[in-house]
Amino acid sequence: MSLDQWIGLIVIVISLYIVWQIKEVLLLIFAAVVLATTLNRLSRCFQQFGLKRGFSVLLSVSIFFAIIISFFWLVVPPFADQFQELTKQFPEGLERFDTWLEDLKLRVPSALSPYISDINSLIQQAEPWLKRVADSSVAFLSGSLEVLLKILLVIVLTGMFLAEPLAYRKVFVRLFPSFYRQRVDGILDLCGVSLERWVAGAIIAMFVVGGMSFVGLWILGVPAALALGILAGVLNLIPNLGPTLSAIPAMAIAFSPDSPWRLLVVLILYFIIQQIESNFLTPIVMAHQVSLLPAVTLVSQLFFAYFLGFSGLFLALPLTVVGRIWLEEVLVKDVLDAWVDKSKGM
Template sequence: MNLGQWIGLIAIVLCLYILWQIRQVLLLMFAAVVLATTLNRLAKRFQSSGLKRGFAVFLSVTIFFAGVVCFFWLIVPPFAQQFQELTYRVPQGFARFNSWLQQLETLVPQQLAPYIPNLNDLIAQAQPFVNEILGSSFAFVSGSLEVLLKILLVLVLTGMFLADPQAYRRLFIRLFPSFYRPRIDGILDKCELSLEGWITGTFITTIVVGLLSVIGLSVLGVKAALALGVLAGFLNLIPNLGPTLSVVPAIAIALLDSPWKALIVLLLYLVIQQIDANFVTPTVMAHQLSLLPAVTLISQLFFVTFFGFLGLFLALPLTVVAKIWLQEVLIKDVLDEWGNSHRQETELVIISQSPMSDIDWSVDNKTSEPEHPIDEPLPQEE
C-alpha cells in the first residue's frame, strides 16, 4: 500500500477506537433520538389536527411528563413497599423449592436420583453468567448521581432534537454524497416509522402484561401481586429473556403456599405470554418489527455484553434500525445491484457482436420517410 492508503487505514482505526471509547455516550444519544422521534411523531399528529408546531410540541412533552409523574406517584410507592417484601419472600421460596426437591429424591428410585437437579448447584453454576450479565446493571443503578446525570443528558438532548429535528436530519444527510442523499432521507423515514411502531407496541404490551399479571396473581392470592405485576410488565421490555426472568420470583413466592399454586402461577404466565405474543403484539405492531427470534436473542447478548444494562433494554430498537440500514443499503443498494452493471455490459456486447447488427436497416423507399420532414416547413400553395 502507498502512503495515502496507510493514512486512510490509520484514520479508520482511530475513528473506530474513539467510537468504542464513547460507546456509552452514543447509546445515550440513541436513547434521546428514540424519545425525540416518538414525541415528534406525536407532535405531528397534533399538527395534523390544526395546531401550531410550538403548541403541538409543548402538548406532547406535557403528556410525556404527566405520564411519568403519574407512574411515580401512583405505582412506585406501593411497588417499593411490596418489593421489600419480595426481597425476603423470594429466598424463602427458593429454600422451600430446594427442600421439596430433596424430598423428591427419597421417593424416586436410586437410579434416577442423580438426575434430579439440586437448586444450590444450579445457582452456583449460573452465578458467573448472572454476574456478567447483571454486573453492569448494578453499576448503572448504584450511583444515583451518575444515573441522574445520564437521565438529565438524555432529556436535554431530547429537547434539543425536538426543537428543530429537521436541522439535525439535514446535517446527518449531508454526511453522504449528493447523489445518495434522497435515498438516505427515505431510509430515515423508515427508521422513524419503525421506532414509532416499537414505542407504541412496547407501551401497549407492557400495560397489558402488567395488568393481566396483577389481576391473575390477585385472584390466585399470591402475595405482593402488584410488585410482581409491575415487574412482569417492566421485564417484558426485554424480549425472550424478560418473560422468563419475571416468572421466577412469582413461582418462588407461590411455593411458600403450595407446589400446586406455583404450577398454576407458571400456567398463568404462559397464558399471558401467549396472549401477548399471538394477539396483542401482532395487532399493535402490525408486523413492523418482524425479526427472527434467534436474531433478537443474539442481538440482546451482543448489546448487553458491549453496552451493559442499558444496551439490554435498547437492544430491540438498535436491532430494528440496524436491520433497516443493512437491508436498504447493503442488500438492496450494494448486493442486489452487484452484477447488474456487469450484466448490462454483457448484454450490450452480445447485441453488438450479433450477426443482425451487420444488417443495413435503412430502406431506400419513399414510403419509409415522410415526403416533408417535420423539421422543414411545408411549401406554400400559390
C-alpha cells in the same frame, strides 16, 4: 491499492475505533432519538386536531412526565411496604423452618439425623454468598447516581431533538459525502417510520401484558397487583427476558408462610402470559408493525447485551430495526446489488 484507497481505509478504521470508544455516549443519544421519535409521533397526533406544533410538543412532554411520575408513585410505595412486610415475616419463617428441621431429625433414622443441619449451620454456610450479595448491592447503589445522570442526559437530549429536529438531522446528514446526502436523508425517513411502527407495537403489547398480569394477580389476591402489572408491562419492552424478569418480584411478594402454594400459582400464571405473548401477541402485533424474524431478535439481544450491557439489551429491538434498514439500504441495495463483475465484460 492506490494512495487514495489506503487513506480511505485508514480513515474508516480510525472512525470505527472512535465509534467503539464512545459507544456508551452513542447509545444514550440513540435512546434519546427513540424517545423523541415517540413523543414526536404523539405530538403529530395532537396536530391533527388543529393544535400548533409548540403546544403539541409541550402536551406530549407533559404526558410523558405524568406517566413517569405515575409509574414511580404506583410501583415504588407498594414494593417498599411489601419489602418491610417481608423483613418482618423472614424471622418467623426462619423459626418455622428451624422447627421443621428439628421435627425431621426426630422422624428420620438416627443414622441420617447428623446429616440434617440446623438453621445456624445453614446460615454459616450461606455467609459467603450473602457477603457477595451485599457487595453487589453496595456496587448497585454506588452506580445509581451514574444511572440517574444518564437518564437526565437522555431527557435533556430528547428535549433538544424535539425542539429542532430538522437542525440536528441536517448536521447528521452533512457527515456524509455530498453525493450521498440525499440518499441518507431518505434512509432516515425509513428509519423514522420503522421506529414509529415499533413503538406502536411495543405499546400495544405492553398494555396487553400489563393488563393480563394485573388481572391474574388480582384474582390470586397478590398484594400490589397493579404495581406488578405495570412492572410486567414495562419489562415486556425486553423481548423473551422481560416476562421472566417481571416474574421474580411477583413471586417474592406472593410468597407467604401461610400460603406457599400461591408462589407456584404465580409462576404458572407468568408462564402462561409469556407463552401468550411470545406465541400469539408478538407475532400478530409486530407482524403488522416491524418485520423481524424471531431468530434475528434473539441474536440481536445476545449481541447488544454482550457488547453494550443492560442498556444494549433494553434497546436491542430498536437498534435492530434501525440496523436492518441501514444494512438493507446501504450494503445490499447500494453496494451488493450494484456490484458489477467487470471480468465478465472483458
